Amino acid sequence: MHPAPSVIFFTAFSGLGFGLLAWLGLGLPTVTGWTAFFMYLLGYGMAVGGLVSSVFHLGNKKNAVKAFSQWRSSWLSREGIMAVITLLTLAPYAFGQVFLDTTLRPLGLLGALFAMVTVFTTSMIYTQLKTVPRWNTPLTPILFLLFSIGGGGLFAGQVHAAAAFLVVLGVVQVLAWMQGDAKGATGDSTLETATGLGRIGKTRLLEPPHSGQNYLLKEMAYTVGRKHAVKLRAVALICAVLLPVIMILLLPNGHALAVPLIALHILGLLAARWLFFAEAAHVVRLYYGK
Amino acid sequence: MTTLPTSTEKKLGLAIDLDTCVGCHACVVNCKEWNTSNYGVPLSDEDAYGAEPHGSFLNRVHTFEAQPSGGGCSQTIHFPKSCLHCDDAPCVTVCPTGASYKRTEDGIVLVNENDCMGCGLCAWACPYGARELDALAGVMKKCTLCVDRIYNENLPEEDRVPACVRTCPAGARHFGDFADPNSNVSKLVAERGGIDLMPEMGTAPVNKYLPPRPKDVPSDAALNGENKEPKGFLAWLDKALEAI
Numbered sequence: 001m002h003p004a005p006s007v008i009f010f011t012a013f014s015g016l017g018f019g020l021l022a023w024l025g026l027g028l029p030t031v032t033g034w035t036a037f038f039m040y041l042l043g044y045g046m047a048v049g050g051l052v053s054s055v056f057h058l059g060n061k062k063n064a065v066k067a068f069s070q071w072r073s074s075w076l077s078r079e080g081i082m083a084v085i086t087l088l089t090l091a092p093y094a095f096g097q098v099f100l101d102t103t104l105r106p107l108g109l110l111g112a113l114f115a116m117v118t119v120f121t122t123s124m125i126y127t128q129l130k131t132v133p134r135w136n137t138p139l140t141p142i143l144f145l146l147f148s149i150g151g152g153g154l155f156a157g158q159v160h161a162a163a164a165f166l167v168v169l170g171v172v173q174v175l176a177w178m179q180g181d182a183k184g185a186t187g188d189s190t191l192e193t194a195t196g197l198g199r200i201g202k203t204r205l206l207e208p209p210h211s212g213q214n215y216l217l218k219e220m221a222y223t224v225g226r227k228h229a230v231k232l233r234a235v236a237l238i239c240a241v242l243l244p245v246i247m248i249l250l251l252p253n254g255h256a257l258a259v260p261l262i263a264l265h266i267l268g269l270l271a272a273r274w275l276f277f278a279e280a281a282h283v284v285r286l287y288y289g290k
Numbered sequence: 291m292t293t294l295p296t297s298t299e300k301k302l303g304l305a306i307d308l309d310t311c312v313g314c315h316a317c318v319v320n321c322k323e324w325n326t327s328n329y330g331v332p333l334s335d336e337d338a339y340g341a342e343p344h345g346s347f348l349n350r351v352h353t354f355e356a357q358p359s360g361g362g363c364s365q366t367i368h369f370p371k372s373c374l375h376c377d378d379a380p381c382v383t384v385c386p387t388g389a390s391y392k393r394t395e396d397g398i399v400l401v402n403e404n405d406c407m408g409c410g411l412c413a414w415a416c417p418y419g420a421r422e423l424d425a426l427a428g429v430m431k432k433c434t435l436c437v438d439r440i441y442n443e444n445l446p447e448e449d450r451v452p453a454c455v456r457t458c459p460a461g462a463r464h465f466g467d468f469a470d471p472n473s474n475v476s477k478l479v480a481e482r483g484g485i486d487l488m489p490e491m492g493t494a495p496v497n498k499y500l501p502p503r504p505k506d507v508p509s510d511a512a513l514n515g516e517n518k519e520p521k522g523f524l525a526w527l528d529k530a531l532e533a534i
Contacts, residue, residue: 001414059408059428066387066405073293076411077386128384130491131417188490189417191354195369196485196499201359206366209318209350212342215422219410283488284419287352287371 001132002222003277006056011122012266012273014050014083015144017043018115019152021090025112027103028158036097042155044087044094051083075128079121086114119148126276133187134180134280142172147240147269154244154262163248166265170241173272177233185281194286205289220282221290229279232271240268292385294378298397301468302435303375303496304455305475305484309503310462313353313368317454317463321349321372321433324453329438330403334426346424348372348433349454362507370463372454373420373433374487374495375399381412381421381432389430397469397496398437403429417491440465468496 020043024031031039055064068084070077090111096102123144126135146169153162191205192198244265251257325348326333335345349372357364375392379399382390389405390412392398401412401421408428413421421432436452439445449456455463466475475498478484484498520528 057409059410059423059430060406061408063387063389063405063407066389067407067409068386070292070386070388073383074386076384076409080386125384125411129414130380131415189488193490194417194488195354195367196487196501197354197356197367199485199501200356200365200504203354203356205352206355207313207353209352209371210344210347212344214344215346215413215425216419219413219423220419282414283417283491287419 001277001280001282002219003224003274004057006053008270008273008277010050010054011144011276012050012147012269013046013053014122015119015148016151016155016266016269017045017047017050018083018086018118019148019150020155021047021086021152022112022115022149023152023156023158025090025093025108025110025115027105027108028156028161030097030103032097032101032103036094039156040090040094040098047083047087051080075121075124079118079125082114082118082121086111086118089114116145116148119144131283132280133183133185133189133283135276136187137176137179139172139176139179143169143176146172147272151262151265151269154258154265157258159248159253159257159261163245166241166245170237170245173237173241180279186283186286189283189286191286191289194283205287208288216284217288221285221288222278223290224278226279229275232275236268236272236275238268239264240272292382292388292390294382294392295394295397298377298392298394299469300396301375301377301496302396302398302440302466303468303475303498304372304435304452305464305466305478305498305500306370307462307464307478307482307500308367308369309500310460311351311368311370311458312460312462313351314459315351316457316459317370318347318349318351320453320457322347324436324439325431325434329434330401330431331424331427331429333431334424336425346422346431348420348422348431356502358504363505365502365505367502370454371418371420372497373399373435374418374493374497375433375435377494377496378492380415380417380491380493384411384415386411396467398435399432400434400437401430401432403427406430417488417493418495435465468498 055061067077067080071081093104093107093111096104120141123141127140130136146165150162150165150169191203195203197203244261247261322333333346337343352369354367354369355364375397379392382392387405387407389402406429410423421430424431440450451465455465464475466473468475479498482500484500486495
């Protein structure tokens with residue numbers, strides 16, 4: 001699949017934003033005043049910024065508002081709605097903490113729950129696609145949630161709890177890669193099932209339908225950087241999980257630690273998310289002999 | 291609403307005969323011609339006269355080669371591919387804006403371009419590559435089963451079939467109602483063992499493909515080597531020529 005930068009940034013940063021907001025909603029940490037102001041600025045900034053960046057990959061942006069209408073059937077629609085509900089639920093909670101020195105505990109807990117549901121709906125946009133075997137697994141939502149909670153925990157300064165989530169994240173990520181590799185690019189589908197010609201025998205593409213590019217090839221039969229996949233997996237795992245966990249365990253906690261910790265984690269997260277798209281294969285590639 | 295109808299009155303679609311298709315791409319061209327000037331925005335082309343032309347098409351013809359597992363000659367199969375108007379169309383349910391829908395009256399899957407935001411998720415959900423996002427208009431294009439022809443009373447009756455069907459010089463494309471067991475297409479499917487593409491995807495396609503019939507096994511009545519030793523006049527000629 002084509003790793004569009006807008007979608008990579010959207011899923012990565014909205015995940016971190018909602019993760020941070022969830023921690024704040026739980027009252028971990030319970031902050032007020034200026035500290036709260038900057039924390040919420042960061043949380044809302046990443047969540048809203050991610051959502052806005054997702055609009056950049058739309059072909060017909062003027063209809064984006066209609067995406068809130070199909071919650072009955074569409075995960076993408078549900079995601080948009082949940083994002084707005086979460087941001088609205090946490091708004092009075094944040095307002096109370098920043099300006100009134102008050103913590104509206106139940107509202108915060110509800111907002112935290114909604115934040116996680118939002119991340120879940122994001123992950124389901126990909127998980128639901130039978131056409132992309134690597135995504136079509138329960139591990140996808142688990143991964144998205146762990147990235148959100150783990151990364152959000154780093155932002156929230158809950159480093160020891162975050163470290164625990166990051167360790168689980170590392171394990172699940174490795175499992176997801178192994179499972180994806182075992183499935184093969186196109187899972188149970190082959191050119192023989194795609195064309196029904198398997199009843200005759202082994203089938204191959206003799207002539208493609210067109211000599212040039214098309215939308216399908218650019219979007220779904222995209223192959224790039226697979227030769228560096230192993231290196232990138234190592235980068236993702238070391239930066240997102242290994243180094244942050246080691247730093248948390250060995251170095252004294254404090255604001256000085258937070259910046260390199262978060263920078264490393266984001267680097268690893270972006271590598272992992274890039275691979276999430278770049279390594280995923282769509283079954284339509286079969287019709288093109290790929 | 292992008293929920294799917296539980297059932298449709300008719301199931302209009304195509305039966306494509308893989309034994310008859312000669313791979314001439316006339317259906318591709320006529321599809322593009324009709325659909326670029328009728329329902330919805332035009333099917334744009336980019337770099338049309340340049341080195342790397344590309345554009346939106348709703349129908350494309352692939353060519354495959356199948357090697358019979360029991361030995362014998364390989365078979366070349368021309369394979370037209372367009373939207374299969376699936377009963378359980380995953381492209382419809384993923385649509386966030388309500389632009390994609392399946393019609394209750396005839397089962398045709400359409401995109402309302404006034405609602406489409408061009409997110410491309412429906413194209414991701416389709417296993418068959420039946421949907422292409424138009425590069426200029428930014429909205430999703432797909433086969434409409436020529437919904438603007440088949441009911442069009444301004445056209446002569448023989449033209450009230452999809453453009454691809456109307457133009458096929460080989461008669462490889464058949465249009466009809468799969469919900470009616472006595473329709474031409476239902477009979478063809480029953481007779482020829484029509485198949486679904488990628489049944490493992492659970493999309494329940496309406497369009498069916500009529501698989502190629504098994505080819506004749508090559509005869510072993512090959513020429514034998516008896517003529518190697520000429521007789522009579524030819525033997526004399528052979529000797530005479532060798533003597534020169």
